[in-house]
Amino acid sequence: MTAPTDVTSPLPRFAVGDRVRVADRPAHGHCRSPKYLRGHDGIITAIHGDFRDPERLAYHRPGLPPRTLYKVRFAPADIWGAAEHADDDLEADIYEHWLAPAGDAPAANEGAT
Amino acid sequence: MSDKRTELRSGTDSHAVHDVGGLDFGPIDREDHDLAQWERRVDAMLILLVSPAKRAFAIDAMRRVIEDYGEQQYDATTYYEKWIRAIRNLCLEQEIFSQSELDTALARAKDAMRAAGREVSDDAVPADTSAAAS
Numbered sequence: 272m273t274a275p276t277d278v279t280s281p282l283p284r285f286a287v288g289d290r291v292r293v294a295d296r297p298a299h300g301h302c303r304s305p306k307y308l309r310g311h312d313g314i315i316t317a318i319h320g321d322f323r324d325p326e327r328l329a330y331h332r333p334g335l336p337p338r339t340l341y342k343v344r345f346a347p348a349d350i351w352g353a354a355e356h357a358d359d360d361l362e363a364d365i366y367e368h369w370l371a372p373a374g375d376a377p378a379a380n381e382g383a384t
Numbered sequence: 385m386s387d388k389r390t391e392l393r394s395g396t397d398s399h400a401v402h403d404v405g406g407l408d409f410g411p412i413d414r415e416d417h418d419l420a421q422w423e424r425r426v427d428a429m430l431i432l433l434v435s436p437a438k439r440a441f442a443i444d445a446m447r448r449v450i451e452d453y454g455e456q457q458y459d460a461t462t463y464y465e466k467w468i469r470a471i472r473n474l475c476l477e478q479e480i481f482s483q484s485e486l487d488t489a490l491a492r493a494k495d496a497m498r499a500a501g502r503e504v505s506d507d508a509v510p511a512d513t514s515a516a517a518s
Contacts, residue, residue, distance in 0.1 A: 298400065301448035306399055307406040329448035331441060331478070351406060 278337035290373040301329035317342035338366040423464040
C-alpha cells in the first residue's frame, strides 16, 4: 500500500461491519485482488482511505478516479475448505471497485472441501 | 516442479503467473538469508526511482512488469533478479535511457571489471524478456 494521496473519492460505499463479496471476474492486467479471494464473502473491518488506483498507476496513468481501500476479514474455512488453522482470521486489503454487497446467493466454493 | 506449477496454474480457472495463493507449491522457505551487495543496490535504486523527487514510475508499474513475465522466467528468477529486470524494462519504457545507452554503459562496466581482474559473468540480464523465457 502506498502513502495516502491528495485524492479523495465520494463517501465510502461500505461501512465497518458490512458483509461484502469480492467480484469474481478475471483480472486484465495489474490487479490487487488475489484470485483466491474472488467470489468470496468477507466483513469490512477497516476503511484505509482513498488512494490512486493501482490498476491505472501500473500503466503510467494518474490513477484516477481514486479508489477507497478497505480491510476485509475472511474465514479461512470459507476460502480453503479444510483450513489448517480454522480459527485464524484472514485479512486482505481490497479496493472498492472489487467489492459488492454480499447477496443471498451462495459465495464461490461455499461448502467446498 | 515447473511442470507441476504450470499444471496448477492452468485450466479453465487459470491463474496469473504470480497469483498462486492457495495452490500447492510446496513448503515456504522460512530461512533467513543475507542480501548480496548487488541486491541492496537494486533495492536502493528502486526506492530512488519511485521517490517523489524522481517519480520515474509508480511501484504498481513495477509489479505489473514482474507479473507479466512468462512462467519460466518468473519461476527461474530470484526476488531481486525480478526487480532489476523490471527496473531495466521500465527505464527503457519511460525513455529514461535508451537501449544503446544501456548497452554502452554495460560494456564500459564490463571492461572496467575485466581491467580490474574481476570475473565478468555472461549470465547478464537478457535484453529481451520474452526471448529469455524461451
